[in-house]
């Protein structure tokens with residue numbers, strides 16, 4: 588009986604731990620010392636935390652180079668309207684060179700235990716979105732990172748394009764307006780929504796889980812919001828404070 592109870596206690600701890608996993612948002616940049624978001628250094632910091640994954644943003648320069656940056660602009664230059672050579676002339680605020688997707692993936696490959704959560708940013712036309720998606724997936728296949736990557740986007744077109752090209756890749760939609768049933772009907776694997784969407788739709792996490800969908804939320808920087816989502820059984824949270832949430 589004692590063994591049985593002990594077994595149950597161990598099992599429930601494992602299940603509890605498996606419930607909510609942590610993803611660093613744009614790498615772990617609010618570290619000691621702090622660094623720049625979406626820098627290779629921020630990914631290196633995330634690798635040291637032993638968490639589920641690290642998220643980053645992919646964009647394409649005017650001459651077709653895939654780069655890592657959240658905003659449309661790098662310095663005062665619009666990335667999609669500027670050549671890589673011009674962009675590269677401006678360093679990141681931590682002194683690092685402006686990272687390409689290739690630089691980033693090379694660093695990611697050093698630690699196969701950390702999933703790389705690839706966000707492909709919406710572009711000006713569906714044609715450009717499809718080109719960025721196709722090039723991103725090709726690089727990931729060429730570098731044999733298929734099993735270490737998962738995908739997110741605010742663009743439904745990009746999400747569907749990834750599933751069309753690589754049906755086995757896990758794709759979560761970010762924009763928040765589709766219900767779990769609609770996500771399922773679009774053929775996607777999950778929803779990664781702002782936490783306010785789950786607060787407004789308190790049945791969505793359990794509905795999504797029933798449908799076998801991945802549930803994820805951004806950007807959860809308040810431990811109280813984390814607790815609230817965890818209670819609802821959310822699968823993942825994406826956060827700027829992965830070091831603080833990972834032990835909660």
Ligand code: MG
Nearest residue numbers: 642643644706
């Ligand atoms: Mg992002």
